[in-house]
Amino acid sequence: MASEKQQQQQQPIIVVRKKKGGSAHHGGAWKVAYADFVTAMMAFFMVMWLTATMTPEQLGGVADYFKNPSAVASRGSATVEGKMGPGGAGDAPIKVFDAVKNPPGAGSVDLKADAKAAEEKERKRLEELKKLLEEAIAKSLAMAPFKDQLLIDLTPEGLRVQIVDAQNRPMFDLGSPELKPHTRAILFELGRFFNQVDNRIAISGHTDTTPYAGGITGYSNWELSAERANAARRALVRGGLAEEKLSRIVGLSSSVLFDQVDSRNPINRRISIVVLNPAAERSAEASDRARVVGDGRAVDPPPLPPSGDAAALARAPAAVSARPAAANGPAAEAGAALASPQ
Structure with a gap:
């Protein structure tokens, strides 16, 4: 027994270890981290x-x-409403994908191009209208003799027709809003022509710097120019121009002189009729919608004059301008100095 125990104790114990190769598998944890x-x-x-x-x-x-x-x-610059109210806790804090679908500048370029194309189209249309009007004047028995007193040009507001005084052929009696017979005939013809155009019409009256000497207290060239513009309106309407095509009637006195050198030149006494382009019409409507509240009452701001001289109109009293209403609507609101319609 002793010899057997000794043999068992002397027998070596062999431990077998598996060697791992260089390409052993490490698992997929690194792939998750990399992803x-x-x-x-x-x-x-x-x-x-x-x-x-x-x-x-x-x-x-x-x-x-x-x-x-x-x-x-929030008091920030652009909070967005959500189901929980204003702030960032709503269901849609910002429509971020709108920037992806419509990057800034992409739509604006198209809009600018469309606006420019529309403006160019309108300009060409007004140029064609100018040619037709010049041809109509040349063929008209009523207007042809006075074509030297009819000045036609294109302005930023649209097609402008100015009827000016001549030294021996005035449009009105001196210091009076009464139309001369030949002026009335011209306006009758223009009324029929302008009624064929979709655009709206603006009328302004102008005088020279000669002070009004009619003897009426408080009456001046402002009132005179406004009444002359309104007399031109009546003649245009009687000639065939629809009332709803009228945009505004303005009296500008001598604030916008035709002859800047000689302020008393008869050419400064004139009636200006403008076929408004869409941009000028929008500007006129915007100025009418803008209202200034003062002394508990609403006051309309001065309108943009057809001549485009905004600075001159800023000096003009608001009482000498008016914007006519549609033919079946309420009467146009006019200042005390503006003659009543018809």
């Missing part, structure tokens, strides 16, 4: 690209979201 890294980088560059193409209002909405991630109204 997370790539996703984060893509998200980072996407955010950088979006912020570079977003408008200031959209950037303000993003800033407000992080400044105010709650349902409390």
